[in-house]
Amino acid sequence: MDHRPGEPAAVAANALVRQKAHSLGPAGQEWLAELPARIGEMERRWSITVGQPLPGGTSSYVARARTRDGRDAVLKLSLPAADFAGQVRTLRLARGRGYAQLFAYDLGRHAMLQEALGPSMERLRPAPRQQIETLCAMLRRAWSVPRAVDPGPEKASVLGETVGRLWESLGRPCSERVVSLAMVFAGRRAAAFDPDRCVVVHGDPHPGNALRAPTPREGAEAGFVFVDPDGFLAERAYDLGVVLRDWCAELKGRDGAAAGGLVRSYCALLADRTGVDEEAIWEWGFLERVSTGLYVLDFGAEELGRPFLDTAELLACRPYAQ
Numbered sequence: 001m002d003h004r005p006g007e008p009a010a011v012a013a014n015a016l017v018r019q020k021a022h023s024l025g026p027a028g029q030e031w032l033a034e035l036p037a038r039i040g041e042m043e044r045r046w047s048i049t050v051g052q053p054l055p056g057g058t059s060s061y062v063a064r065a066r067t068r069d070g071r072d073a074v075l076k077l078s079l080p081a082a083d084f085a086g087q088v089r090t091l092r093l094a095r096g097r098g099y100a101q102l103f104a105y106d107l108g109r110h111a112m113l114q115e116a117l118g119p120s121m122e123r124l125r126p127a128p129r130q131q132i133e134t135l136c137a138m139l140r141r142a143w144s145v146p147r148a149v150d151p152g153p154e155k156a157s158v159l160g161e162t163v164g165r166l167w168e169s170l171g172r173p174c175s176e177r178v179v180s181l182a183m184v185f186a187g188r189r190a191a192a193f194d195p196d197r198c199v200v201v202h203g204d205p206h207p208g209n210a211l212r213a214p215t216p217r218e219g220a221e222a223g224f225v226f227v228d229p230d231g232f233l234a235e236r237a238y239d240l241g242v243v244l245r246d247w248c249a250e251l252k253g254r255d256g257a258a259a260g261g262l263v264r265s266y267c268a269l270l271a272d273r274t275g276v277d278e279e280a281i282w283e284w285g286f287l288e289r290v291s292t293g294l295y296v297l298d299f300g301a302e303e304l305g306r307p308f309l310d311t312a313e314l315l316a317c318r319p320y321a322q
Ligand SMILES: Nc1ncnc2c1ncn2[C@@H]1O[C@H](COP(=O)(O)OP(=O)(O)O)[C@@H](O)[C@H]1O
Pocket: 054, 055, 056, 057, 058, 059, 060, 061, 062, 074, 076, 100, 114, 115, 116, 117, 118, 120, 208, 209, 211, 227, 228
């Protein structure tokens, strides 16, 4: 702990969080300016001492904290753009099953206090197949969150529309073949939408949102739990498509056939471990790869966004595309 309660904290939101805050205009800049005061306020309200910031976020300031009775915890203060209420609702309903436990929250201040977890799967970097197996075990647990929300706007249509709009506004930064295929897949997943078969999906279950549970407990049987849920209703294949969307580093330097073969094998593993239809996972995975690439380019992180589009070009080759 680097300071006492009530004293201003040394605050340094990481570069991506700052970039995202600035992209939000005055509301984001205000959030950055008020961050030190907000931390002090939460320390007083929740009787905690806030310590070192944690790396890895894109939409929040996250830091270690200690409660008055000496328990380790983590304070998260989210940017105003995030669906903070939705995130809190999902964590509350999960009650630690597949997710971080929630100790306290303040919807107006976009603040929450969570159990302290260990490093992310992204930092620990087990082999890709091990990561996929663990993420599947975590998702099987996380999909048991009770459905307490109406189906929002259907996700595939939203993503298809976003892909078309961003492709034009960014000056067509990938081939028409990639965008057309993403649109075809968006249309198929939208047509397959069935509210009765939806679960509360995590929405962004990438290895950076999977954190090691330091001690065994109920709900953390996979050894990791999720943070940062979007928590909307969708078919299970959606979350698995998000898992399939990553692996740009593993695909780098491969030709279309080799890249397609590798991603197909990951897709088969995801289907096998969850019993979910492989083609549905493939379609979501491709749509997510393209929409994420465009979305990240749009908020100005070219280096992070480009590999998603480059790998989509590889995967759009026959016979893997379909
Ligand atoms: N409960 C926690 N325990 C330990 N580290 C955490 C916890 N919550 C978040 N973190 C760290 O902060 C990072 C960002 O948190 P996250 O909730 O994903 O925020 P963002 O909305 O910015 O993505 C995580 O990748 C992890 O490194």
